[in-house]
Amino acid sequence: MVLPSAEESLSRPSLPAGLRQDLVDVVGAEHVLTDSRTAGYVVDWTGRYRGFASAVVRPRDTAEVCAVLALCSAAAIPVVPQGGNTGLVGGGVPRAGELVLSLGRLDSLGPVDRAAMQVTAGAGVTLAQLADAHPDLDFGVAITSRHSATVGGTIATNAGGVRVLRNGPMRAQIRGVEAVLSDGTVLSHLSGLTKDNTGYDYPSLLAGSEGTLAVVTKARLRLVPRLRDPIVAVLGLPGLAELHGLAIRALQEVPGLVSAEFFTRTGLDILLRNTDLTPPLDAPAEAYLLLEASDAGALEALAELAGNLPVAVGHGAADRARLWAYRERHPEAAGFLAPPLKLDVSVPAGRWVELATSVGDVVTAVDPGARVITFGHVADGNVHVNIAPAAEVDGRHQDAVFSYVASLGGSISAEHGIGALKADWLPLSRTAAEREIFARVRAAFDPAGILNPGILPR
Numbered sequence: 001m002v003l004p005s006a007e008e009s010l011s012r013p014s015l016p017a018g019l020r021q022d023l024v025d026v027v028g029a030e031h032v033l034t035d036s037r038t039a040g041y042v043v044d045w046t047g048r049y050r051g052f053a054s055a056v057v058r059p060r061d062t063a064e065v066c067a068v069l070a071l072c073s074a075a076a077i078p079v080v081p082q083g084g085n086t087g088l089v090g091g092g093v094p095r096a097g098e099l100v101l102s103l104g105r106l107d108s109l110g111p112v113d114r115a116a117m118q119v120t121a122g123a124g125v126t127l128a129q130l131a132d133a134h135p136d137l138d139f140g141v142a143i144t145s146r147h148s149a150t151v152g153g154t155i156a157t158n159a160g161g162v163r164v165l166r167n168g169p170m171r172a173q174i175r176g177v178e179a180v181l182s183d184g185t186v187l188s189h190l191s192g193l194t195k196d197n198t199g200y201d202y203p204s205l206l207a208g209s210e211g212t213l214a215v216v217t218k219a220r221l222r223l224v225p226r227l228r229d230p231i232v233a234v235l236g237l238p239g240l241a242e243l244h245g246l247a248i249r250a251l252q253e254v255p256g257l258v259s260a261e262f263f264t265r266t267g268l269d270i271l272l273r274n275t276d277l278t279p280p281l282d283a284p285a286e287a288y289l290l291l292e293a294s295d296a297g298a299l300e301a302l303a304e305l306a307g308n309l310p311v312a313v314g315h316g317a318a319d320r321a322r323l324w325a326y327r328e329r330h331p332e333a334a335g336f337l338a339p340p341l342k343l344d345v346s347v348p349a350g351r352w353v354e355l356a357t358s359v360g361d362v363v364t365a366v367d368p369g370a371r372v373i374t375f376g377h378v379a380d381g382n383v384h385v386n387i388a389p390a391a392e393v394d395g396r397h398q399d400a401v402f403s404y405v406a407s408l409g410g411s412i413s414a415e416h417g418i419g420a421l422k423a424d425w426l427p428l429s430r431t432a433a434e435r436e437i438f439a440r441v442r443a444a445f446d447p448a449g450i451l452n453p454g455i456l457p458r
């Protein structure tokens, strides 16, 4: 991806005047941005992906989304849907003059249906708002970006996070979706029925579609019981092989295990140097396992698991938040050294140790000055490989890591999606026949081909 400078990004040609006026008639002049106010919408969270937009359009409801898409379809204007812009693969920012359709104003949150344990939320509602919707109920997906990441964006990426082990990813929370096709047609199936075998499950198809099939405008989502007094423990271990062994034991022995996360001394040291965090344990360890569990008996099981290992335990909310911060601040770590390259991969459980211990060497073989920080969701076979590159980012880092992951039988995207970052390497994880079906599905949903061009096969 060739990236224009910040100044260039703001000075590219605008929309045809007639279309601009039509858009203004739909959403109002203050919600069709074509000036410096587009700046925050054309660059991603890492600062690595920056494009330019012909306009940023901010509809407030489904009817306005329909009207905007119908206009763009008729004028063949490509559209990039955008939620909270926390995506990490460059899929939610424009590349070359697309119109950014910002869904943040679709933020209506319906009443919680206590009996069904469900709620209907607009695409712009954040995951933090969902988690706060009811005192006894919680939202099943928890990610560090929850205060900005939206319902629409997390469905479009099928976000995972730290509770997949217990609740599954975003796809597993969906009980219905309302979405708009590129020609303005509304698909709506928000009944919330848990059992509903009446044909193709397109809400599930939209999960992970990265804005290429339709624009999500609303979702019916399941809620889960709020955890009662969960316990968090951070254990220090001599290495990643020992850490993985203990995580597997925790999965089998700790009742009510909610999360099993890891980070290493490399990332922690960077955070300790650059933030107000203080060391979690009396002595440094090479690898750290964070476990959260909630059921009766969890504390005893965690104590037995820890044995003589150094451990910090958090009971109350403040203590738990203090311990979680060590893991939750890891996405920032590489950014203290350079604009980071974030490669999010997964492998079968039996290959996890190999991946986690060797991926640093795989990267430094192609970029000897690079710093590599690994952390992530150990229970899901998921490693976030964050790289502070020293050499030019010309594909060599991705090539090395993704080829290695494929050789281990893994996936080049565990939970962030393909986006612009990984598009060239999709054949490592998907066959030609699979990619052909992707393209046909895409053409069926979006025959005009205007939704998020450049992301996933067309």
Ligand SMILES: Cc1cc2nc3c(=O)[nH]c(=O)nc-3n(C[C@H](O)[C@H](O)[C@H](O)COP(=O)(O)OP(=O)(O)OC[C@H]3O[C@@H](n4cnc5c(N)ncnc54)[C@H](O)[C@@H]3O)c2cc1C
Pocket (backbone or CB within 6 Å): 045, 080, 081, 082, 083, 084, 085, 086, 087, 088, 091, 092, 093, 103, 123, 142, 143, 144, 145, 148, 149, 150, 151, 152, 153, 154, 155, 156, 157, 158, 159, 160, 161, 162, 210, 211, 212, 214, 215, 216, 217, 331, 332, 415, 416, 452
């Ligand atoms: C600090 C940090 C921690 C993170 N941790 C995790 C983690 O643990 N697990 C994880 O899975 N992700 C994680 N992420 C990544 C990110 O938060 C998720 O990908 C999230 O789902 C993106 O939501 P968003 O609203 O910001 O979407 P955006 O970034 O705006 O968009 C993401 C994609 O969805 C599409 N899209 C957005 N809205 C819609 C819509 N309404 N309809 C159709 N398509 C749409 C976009 O075109 C784009 O392709 C993290 C990010 C950060 C910054």
